[in-house]
Amino acid sequence: MILAGDIGAAQIHLALFNPEKGSDLKPLEKRTFTTSSKCFEEVVDSYWSDIQVKEQLNGRSINAACFGIAGPVIGNRCKMPHLGWVIKVKDLRGQLGCMAIKLINDLEAMAHGIDAILDEKKELDVLNSGMSSEGNRALIVTTGKGLGEMQLELKRDKTFHPIPSEGGHATATFPPSAQDAIDLLLYLRKRKDFSGDISSEQVLSWSGLEKIYQFVRDKNLSEDAKVSGEEDKVSADVIINAALANNDELSTKALNLLVSLYGAEAGNLALRNFAVGGVYVGGELALQIDLTRHKETFMNAFKAKEGQFAEQNSQTPVKVIRNPEIGLLGAAYYAKEYLT
Amino acid sequence: MILAGDIGGTKTHLGIFKCEGNQVISLLDKKYESQNYQSFGKLVQTFLEFVKQSSLTAADKYIGVACFGMAGPVKTEKDGQRSCQMTNIPNWPVIKETELSQLLKVERVVLLNDLEAIGYGISQLSVKDSVELNRGIPQAGNRAVIAAGTGLGQVMLYWDGNEHHPSASEGGHANFAPSGDDELQLDLLRYLRHKYQGKVGFERVLSGPGLENIYDFLRDSGKYGKESAELAKRLDNRAQLISEMALTGKNALCSNALDVFVSIYGATAGDFALHSFAVGGVYIGGGIAPKILEKLRDGTFMQAFKAKEGNSALLNADIPVNVITNPEVGLLGAAWRGVKT
Numbered sequence: 001m002i003l004a005g006d007i008g009a010a011q012i013h014l015a016l017f018n019p020e021k022g023s024d025l026k027p028l029e030k031r032t033f034t035t036s037s038k039c040f041e042e043v044v045d046s047y048w049s050d051i052q053v054k055e056q057l058n059g060r061s062i063n064a065a066c067f068g069i070a071g072p073v074i075g076n077r078c079k080m081p082h083l084g085w086v087i088k089v090k091d092l093r094g095q096l097g098c099m100a101i102k103l104i105n106d107l108e109a110m111a112h113g114i115d116a117i118l119d120e121k122k123e124l125d126v127l128n129s130g131m132s133s134e135g136n137r138a139l140i141v142t143t144g145k146g147l148g149e150m151q152l153e154l155k156r157d158k159t160f161h162p163i164p165s166e167g168g169h170a171t172a173t174f175p176p177s178a179q180d181a182i183d184l185l186l187y188l189r190k191r192k193d194f195s196g197d198i199s200s201e202q203v204l205s206w207s208g209l210e211k212i213y214q215f216v217r218d219k220n221l222s223e224d225a226k227v228s229g230e231e232d233k234v235s236a237d238v239i240i241n242a243a244l245a246n247n248d249e250l251s252t253k254a255l256n257l258l259v260s261l262y263g264a265e266a267g268n269l270a271l272r273n274f275a276v277g278g279v280y281v282g283g284e285l286a287l288q289i290d291l292t293r294h295k296e297t298f299m300n301a302f303k304a305k306e307g308q309f310a311e312q313n314s315q316t317p318v319k320v321i322r323n324p325e326i327g328l329l330g331a332a333y334y335a336k337e338y339l340t
Numbered sequence: 341m342i343l344a345g346d347i348g349g350t351k352t353h354l355g356i357f358k359c360e361g362n363q364v365i366s367l368l369d370k371k372y373e374s375q376n377y378q379s380f381g382k383l384v385q386t387f388l389e390f391v392k393q394s395s396l397t398a399a400d401k402y403i404g405v406a407c408f409g410m411a412g413p414v415k416t417e418k419d420g421q422r423s424c425q426m427t428n429i430p431n432w433p434v435i436k437e438t439e440l441s442q443l444l445k446v447e448r449v450v451l452l453n454d455l456e457a458i459g460y461g462i463s464q465l466s467v468k469d470s471v472e473l474n475r476g477i478p479q480a481g482n483r484a485v486i487a488a489g490t491g492l493g494q495v496m497l498y499w500d501g502n503e504h505h506p507s508a509s510e511g512g513h514a515n516f517a518p519s520g521d522d523e524l525q526l527d528l529l530r531y532l533r534h535k536y537q538g539k540v541g542f543e544r545v546l547s548g549p550g551l552e553n554i555y556d557f558l559r560d561s562g563k564y565g566k567e568s569a570e571l572a573k574r575l576d577n578r579a580q581l582i583s584e585m586a587l588t589g590k591n592a593l594c595s596n597a598l599d600v601f602v603s604i605y606g607a608t609a610g611d612f613a614l615h616s617f618a619v620g621g622v623y624i625g626g627g628i629a630p631k632i633l634e635k636l637r638d639g640t641f642m643q644a645f646k647a648k649e650g651n652s653a654l655l656n657a658d659i660p661v662n663v664i665t666n667p668e669v670g671l672l673g674a675a676w677r678g679v680k681t
Contacts, residue, residue, distance in 0.1 A: 079651075081651045137507065163498045165614070166652060170517075170615055171648075176540070182530065196648045196649045196652070198649075199652070202649065264515060271510040272514050273507075305513055305539060306539040
């Protein structure tokens with residue numbers, strides 16, 4: 001049996017897999033946990049003590065385990081930036097009674113998930129068909145609690161070698177099309193309580209959307225009334241629902257601005273990674289807002305680059321990953337392919 | 341032996357190399373003015389004639405593979421062959437691997453982008469070929485090269501657990517990201533948006549012409565010092581004069597321009613380090629860095645490099661940062677890539 005996990009900053013999914021030749025990987029006894037625990041070991045303990053998990057295992061041991069984690073994996077450990085948890089292979093070996101354990105970045109897990117996809121049409125939505133180029137590089141960009149980025153090097157056997165990135169923490173960039181963007185940056189700088197630059201993740205995430213909403217709202221207020229802070233924020237869910245139902249102008253504006261910033265960021269990454277092989281967009285926020293509904297706004301910003309690079313980006317295929325389990329499947333796929 | 345070349349818009353450097361262990365060793369080399377030749381093929385033939393007349397042994401004159409780092413986009417054709425149109429030499433016909441192979445009678449010819457060649461060259465550098473900006477904590481992992489010169493080149497070297505693989509980037513054309521705590525770079529972006537009809541890539545600020553753009557912006561804003569008479573009448577190669585006057589402290593406007601340039605350089609290198617997760621080290625290449633070393637070492641660069649949010653500031657503080665001072669790094673890289681064919 002294989003144990004696989006998708007360890008995000010907001011939720012953790014664990015599942016068992018019993019791989020069989022020629023068939024899709026199917027999660028067994030999938031459980032979802034919040035991140036309120038003290039450490040990851042505590043989460044594994046509660047999964048382990050689950051009666052149905054015990055029954056499913058039926059005395060069998062775990063041959064391999066792989067976890068996709070939202071954070072930089074260096075060697076056999078990962079410190080999660082949002083939770084402060086430190087996850088170590090060494091500690092998990094004792095707990096799981098299994099030597100073949102691998103920690104990978106959550107986006108790397110998604111990359112393996114893309115490799116595991118058998119039916120592309122079922123799992124991916126096309127934002128830009130582009131030219132099916134012979135490019136040997138692709139990338140994934142996801143948004144939700146944080147902004148995840150990963151470059152994929154296409155190998156000879158047509159599978160991906162994922163290259164980790166911390167690009168979500170690099171300085172935020174803004175598309176030329178959004179006139180509001182410079183004002184937004186100024187607004188965010190006034191509110192920040194740390195010494196570094198505003199990062200892309202601080203704009204392209206749920207909390208980023210909440211700040212964008214406050215920016216859009218405050219813009220119309222008089223100087224004195226601009227006191228937005230944590231206390232008068234509207235939650236991302238409320239903003240997204242209102243924007244999707246089309247019954248609140250401020251929410252619609254805020255979401256449009258986020259989508260256009262997202263498109264610009266994805267377009268920058270496409271150039272930076274020379275990802276002419278394709279850009280895969282995913283993550284909970286992208287799924288939640290149904291990016292296909294915002295295709296035009298996203299793609300306009302994606303393509304708005306200087307000179308010949310506008311043309312280059314318009315030929316890059318862009319696809320949305322529709323399957324929310326892709327990271328979990330990818331971790332299981334990694335364990336099956338590389339650890340057993 | 342390996343025939344290697346660093347092919348630039350103005351100068352071309354060609355050499356014959358042998359390999360010992362993991363290092364390439366130059367046997368003979370010569371520099372040429374690129375524009376004096378009708379085609380790249382003619383230029384290389386001239387060098388091969390020079391090799392023929394030289395005192396190298398017959399064995400050393402035998403060339404098994406040729407590899408060239410080109411200042412221009414290298415495209416992969418449908419049949420897997422690579423070709424290149426030199427950016428600043430439009431009258432040279434398109435250079436193709438197969439055609440060169442036939443012309444030079446060398447079995448295997450490899451064309452690389454010049455930045456990729458620098459990427460391969462990193463492994464060939466010795467201690468004296470670079471100057472440290474940040475010691476950091478060296479780790480096995482990805483590396484990154486950022487090189488401001490005529491344009492802005494970037495290349496990432498991904499680590500597969502055994503070796504580094506340079507992979508080309510067009511990051512110089514991504515949207516410029518204003519950094520810093522004051523509004524200066526935001527105003528700079530506004531100024532350049534006006535000049536370039538909205539679309540401003542990093543190269544518009546991080547390159548020779550980029551330094552001139554920064555200078556013009558500061559001059560036109562009127563708040564950062566007066567233009568010197570010497571610069572006012574200078575029409576070409578102003579970047580060179582701006583950095584010289586900045587380093588000698590002769591003109592405040594020039595000093596301010598170089599300060600903004602170096603701060604943007606540091607911030608962009610720091611961002612590229614995060615993008616590439618370059619815990620294995622960041623290398624500053626290109627023609628500008630060795631000329632402004634003193635300024636790069638005054639703390640401005642590293643301060644901007646590390647000015648990231650949360651853990652990323654700590655991550656970047658641990659990354660070794662070095663300026664490549666050996667101008668032959670691209671040539672060495674092309675030779676090393678030739679060895680690996």
